[in-house]
Amino acid sequence: MTGSEKRRRIGRRRALAALLATAAVQLVAVVVVTPESARAITCAPEEWAGDYFANPTLTGAPADSRCDGNIGFDWGETGPGIGGIGGAGYSVRWTRNALFQAGEYSFTATADDGIRVYLDDVLVIDEWRDQGASTFAATRPVAAGTHKVTVEYYQGVGGGLVRASYTGGGDPGPVPPPPPGGCTGDCQGSWQVLPYESPVRSVHATVLHTGNVLLVAGSGNDGAAAANNQFVSKVWNPSTGEFADVPTQEDLFCAGHTQLPDGRILLAGGTLEYPTPTSNYKGLAISYIFDPMTNTYTKIGDMPGGGHWYPSLVNLGDGSVFATGGLNENGSGNVAVEMFDSRKSQWKPFNEVPQTYFYWGLYPNMVLMADGRLFYAGTHTFGNALPNTSGSEIYDIATGTITDVPGLRDIDFRDQGATVLLPPAQAQKVADFGGGNTYSDLDPTSHTDIIDLRQQDPQWTAGPDLPAAKMYVSAVILPDGKVFETGGAKHNYPEYAVHEASMYDPVTNTFTPMPADPLARMYHSESFLLPDGRVASIGNNPATGAFDLGISVYSPWYMSRPRPAITAAAEQFDLGSTQNLTVSGNIGRVTLIRPASVTHQSDPNQRSVDLPTTGTGTNISVTVPSNPNIIPAGYYMMFAQDTNGVPSVAKWVHVG
Amino acid sequence: MTRRKILLSAVTAVCVTVGLLVGLRATGVFGPSAGDSGGTRPVAAENTLGAGNRDLSGRIQPHGNGRPSPATLWVDGCDHNYVKASDNMNVCVPKIAPGGVPVDCEFLRKSGFGALKVTGTDSKNLAGTGGNAPRGTTVCAD
Numbered sequence: 001m002t003g004s005e006k007r008r009r010i011g012r013r014r015a016l017a018a019l020l021a022t023a024a025v026q027l028v029a030v031v032v033v034t035p036e037s038a039r040a041i042t043c044a045p046e047e048w049a050g051d052y053f054a055n056p057t058l059t060g061a062p063a064d065s066r067c068d069g070n071i072g073f074d075w076g077e078t079g080p081g082i083g084g085i086g087g088a089g090y091s092v093r094w095t096r097n098a099l100f101q102a103g104e105y106s107f108t109a110t111a112d113d114g115i116r117v118y119l120d121d122v123l124v125i126d127e128w129r130d131q132g133a134s135t136f137a138a139t140r141p142v143a144a145g146t147h148k149v150t151v152e153y154y155q156g157v158g159g160g161l162v163r164a165s166y167t168g169g170g171d172p173g174p175v176p177p178p179p180p181g182g183c184t185g186d187c188q189g190s191w192q193v194l195p196y197e198s199p200v201r202s203v204h205a206t207v208l209h210t211g212n213v214l215l216v217a218g219s220g221n222d223g224a225a226a227a228n229n230q231f232v233s234k235v236w237n238p239s240t241g242e243f244a245d246v247p248t249q250e251d252l253f254c255a256g257h258t259q260l261p262d263g264r265i266l267l268a269g270g271t272l273e274y275p276t277p278t279s280n281y282k283g284l285a286i287s288y289i290f291d292p293m294t295n296t297y298t299k300i301g302d303m304p305g306g307g308h309w310y311p312s313l314v315n316l317g318d319g320s321v322f323a324t325g326g327l328n329e330n331g332s333g334n335v336a337v338e339m340f341d342s343r344k345s346q347w348k349p350f351n352e353v354p355q356t357y358f359y360w361g362l363y364p365n366m367v368l369m370a371d372g373r374l375f376y377a378g379t380h381t382f383g384n385a386l387p388n389t390s391g392s393e394i395y396d397i398a399t400g401t402i403t404d405v406p407g408l409r410d411i412d413f414r415d416q417g418a419t420v421l422l423p424p425a426q427a428q429k430v431a432d433f434g435g436g437n438t439y440s441d442l443d444p445t446s447h448t449d450i451i452d453l454r455q456q457d458p459q460w461t462a463g464p465d466l467p468a469a470k471m472y473v474s475a476v477i478l479p480d481g482k483v484f485e486t487g488g489a490k491h492n493y494p495e496y497a498v499h500e501a502s503m504y505d506p507v508t509n510t511f512t513p514m515p516a517d518p519l520a521r522m523y524h525s526e527s528f529l530l531p532d533g534r535v536a537s538i539g540n541n542p543a544t545g546a547f548d549l550g551i552s553v554y555s556p557w558y559m560s561r562p563r564p565a566i567t568a569a570a571e572q573f574d575l576g577s578t579q580n581l582t583v584s585g586n587i588g589r590v591t592l593i594r595p596a597s598v599t600h601q602s603d604p605n606q607r608s609v610d611l612p613t614t615g616t617g618t619n620i621s622v623t624v625p626s627n628p629n630i631i632p633a634g635y636y637m638m639f640a641q642d643t644n645g646v647p648s649v650a651k652w653v654h655v656g
Numbered sequence: 657m658t659r660r661k662i663l664l665s666a667v668t669a670v671c672v673t674v675g676l677l678v679g680l681r682a683t684g685v686f687g688p689s690a691g692d693s694g695g696t697r698p699v700a701a702e703n704t705l706g707a708g709n710r711d712l713s714g715r716i717q718p719h720g721n722g723r724p725s726p727a728t729l730w731v732d733g734c735d736h737n738y739v740k741a742s743d744n745m746n747v748c749v750p751k752i753a754p755g756g757v758p759v760d761c762e763f764l765r766k767s768g769f770g771a772l773k774v775t776g777t778d779s780k781n782l783a784g785t786g787g788n789a790p791r792g793t794t795v796c797a798d
Binding site for chain 2: 221222223224274275276277278279280281327328330331332333334335355356357358359362382383385386387388438439440441443490491492493494495496542543544545546
């Protein structure tokens with residue numbers, strides 16, 4: 001039995017009663033009803049309804065039925081763990097009715113042995129034969145609307161393996177219009193260094209749906225603290241300046257983290273051991289869930305693939321969390337792909353996750369694409385000397401295929417450059433800003449490269465140069481549709497700090513210089529959007545081992561303008577729903593921005609989603625995208641922007 | 657034994673030996689270092705998407721073999737033979753300094769480092785003793 005499926009078996013007693021009560025009907029049904037109609041379960045829209053047969057020909061009534069989150073099983077010779085089904089001579093039929101955007105879709109299936117894929121009962125892939133693990137793909141145009149996808153699989157003898165998915169179309173919907181208005185004078189904004197310091201070496205920062213910020217140090221790059229089991233986390237209230245202590249049992253320094261669909265925070269990995277004269281940093285396999293309502297951690301099971309020091313965690317459209325990268329418990333590159341089942345709050349067993357054993361580096365910046373694949377943007381932390389970290393690829397999680405993406409410049413100078421999915425997410429454009437090479441004595445790059453993932457065969461193109469060459473770059477999406485880049489250095493010494501900031505406009509593809517953070521922001525620094533529209537910057541850990549605890553806050557131009565407001569809205573936004581908002585001001589744009597969960601300037605899940613808006617005045621309606629890959633489930637900050645381009649303070653809504 | 661038979665026997669012996677070595681490596685006997693032997697965690701079927709795999713573009717990156725990826729010692733670019741002398745805190749004495757300048761006490765002081773303690777090998781010769789300073793030696797003191 002796998003660990004990731006929502007099981008809804010018919011109970012033995014209930015089945016027996018049903019059998020006795022309807023024996024005659026059942027006898028007839030065996031003859032006249034197709035196997036598909038024998039299914040007795042109801043699955044969520046994103047799930048596959050699977051009928052499992054104790055024969056290799058999909059014949060008769062299924063031995064059992066269950067809902068599967070995805071089709072990705074390496075059952076080997078043990079079989080699917082269904083009563084009455086062994087490791088050989090069985091078959092499965094999965095069906096799913098799903099809402100498709102119009103476009104070209106690529107259906108991919110891997111099987112050992114036979115596989116068939118149907119779209120609306122029309123064969124798309126037909127490879128129904130004994131064979132070793134083989135991958136097949138086909139492309140079909142799909143009209144907008146609900147369609148039925150069916151996957152049939154059989155296992156003869158030997159090891160059983162099946163994976164199936166569809167990607168490649170993934171229409172993210174129309175590109176929203178440009179943001180309204182914009183600053184026409186007095187556009188520089190200003191910085192403020194807060195009169196208090198952080199009580200924590202904030203290597204990790206996560207904005208919570210309470211409006212507070214979880215700051216995590218763990219041992220905070222202090223080997224002595226680690227040796228004494230002194231691990232620190234605090235919850236910062238930016239409104240009051242108060243910090244609440246969070247008991248921290250293990251060293252979450254250098255973990256990966258992200259918001260789960262229910263608003264709690266998943267933290268995975270950490271530091272097992274600091275480097276010695278003969279060894280590397282070593283990674284922990286631990287994981288914790290942080291509850292913003294109680295400010296407490298709960299330890300959950302370890303990642304099954306081993307230790308991860310510097311993993312990236314990426315939210316997927318089905319609610320699960322993908323994790324990969326970093327160094328393992330021996331200080332070597334961890335090649336495992338981990339998958340967190342958010343519904344069960346546990347990691348999937350290793351052999352239920354497609355593994356390619358490709359090494360993705362340390363804190364690899366991977367962005368969820370509209371079609372569900374992952375885009376590796378070629379930026380990372382350290383690791384230019386490690387295999388596979390240089391360059392850019394697309395990774396299809398379901399099938400384990402990796403496709404090279406050409407055109408990124410300075411591929412060996414993208415260490416601690418910034419990657420950002422430019423607003424709006426529907427445009428599917430990703431930018432890389434700067435980056436360096438920790439193993440080189442050379443200065444970093446000022447190059448910015450941009451890619452349009454809506455293209456059939458995407459490739460990077462050169463963007464405008466940053467105003468200054470630097471690494472340790474932070475890029476923060478603002479509610480007015482711009483991207484604020486700040487902080488950085490040429491090298492990790494105070495005299496090499498680059499005090500420069502600028503505003504990137506995705507519409508005009510230009511940088512406009514802005515005031516620089518008065519404090520140096522180099523290694524172990526983060527910048528993130530606060531719910532009121534300001535940007536907080538925190539952390540700085542130069543090579544000397546010093547750690548600057550100062551906090552600086554940037555107020556963009558709109559902070560000094562009259563602000564519109566969202567005075568009423570539902571707390572829950574379902575995908576594809578239309579929502580009514582009560583607003584003040586003449587609203588021209590409404591956006592949902594995912595709260596930051598950032599470390600080492602890396603936040604793979606940062607995104608801003610435009611909500612198409614209708615109506616004027618105080619009552620307007622917005623439409624939530626139906627594609628969960630555009631807007632993965634979780635809490636979002638909703639901003640309403642008036643026709644002058646001024647955004648409101650955020651209202652928190654839950655999506656999905 | 658004829659010369660041809662001797663030659664045939666030698667070739668056979670070489671082939672068997674090479675085959676054995678390849679087989680032992682494949683089974684992990686002569687694999688990577690013991691710490692990363694791959695035997696400590698479950699490993700799914702390796703390279704299931706190997707030869708014959710097809711995708712839309714045909715550009716498939718090579719897959720790993722299930723073993724951890726080799727990582728450079730001190731992946732953070734620091735020389736971890738040294739700690740801060742005052743409190744043993746880890747610092748990042750660079751493997752290589754910006755602009756190719758030598759990593760010496762002058763550079764380190766200028767960059768804000770205080771006195772350091774040698775915990776491994778004085779690889780940067782900061783003690784000025786040819787790299788032979790014993791562990792515990794304080795270097796680059798004011």
